[in-house]
Amino acid sequence: MPLLGPADPLPHVPRRVLVAGNAGSGKSTLCLRIASQCDLRRVELDSLYWGPQWTPRPEFRDEVAEFADQEHWVTEFQYNEVRKALLTRADTVVWLDHPFATVMVRLVSRTIRRRAGGVELWNGNREPSLWSAFTDSEHILRWGWKTYRRSRTRVLALVDEIVVVRLRGQGQVERWLAGPLASVGEERAR
Template identity: 50%
Template structure:
């Protein structure tokens, strides 16, 4: 497992960003895409159909994505993870503190999206805030319930795939400005 100061073994062309819901995967994936010039595909846009239903073409779309020479996306969804890791050159793991970083971030994002009625993938909007209490898969509850799963999943991958583990916000900034930027110079 690589840390923030370790150089990357090679210039990555296919990158997945992992972490619990709300940690900032998509934000970091977009930044990586900007710096490297590699196209970013938001995996939520492939997964969510109207009314938050899974799109039937999701797995086929992921297969088409991973067949490309270069891409950056988020490491999510059980059907997609094996396809993504089989072709990825690098996995970046956002393992930020849950209580002080991720939880406030996912709550703020959810409330902001709901109050502004932001249109997300395929016209979806965040459900009413009261669903936090009624929906066991509400994004904030989901983030809390799955917060430890990556600590089980990711260590098993490091045999086959370089993994960069970033544990603090400042580590993210240092890695982006250091190891990642160094690989594209």
């Protein structure tokens, strides 16, 4: 299948959409916008994965399998243990392939904003101390840095399996939402 760009028409009306990209690329935000525009159920994987005190929830895989069997949804393409199950059911992958600098600026600003505001994320969890970015090898800032290339490689490997829409930069995201996705959203509403 061809790798689609922000102006390319979609070959079908998306019903089960995965949004791929590095940490900080805007996956969750784009999921919300796609859900609204296409009337799809929005499932946030982080809310299913993380239990209190940043512990993985044992029911995560079962809950993902349950919603993946449904006909209409949008979620992030993350968490190794469920990627295959999600990909088996998905019909479209939207890839936020933003430049490294863009992703890191977004990730740092989001982390600082959440930490400074004491924002509760999932099940009572909050961003850890910014100092922990220097002491915790799994801190989100370090994770975003070290997984950037891996994320790109993973998505490029999908091009022969599923429709992949590649969006580089926020301008392309906006063009795609207003163009090809708006067209299929109107078609779905009929």
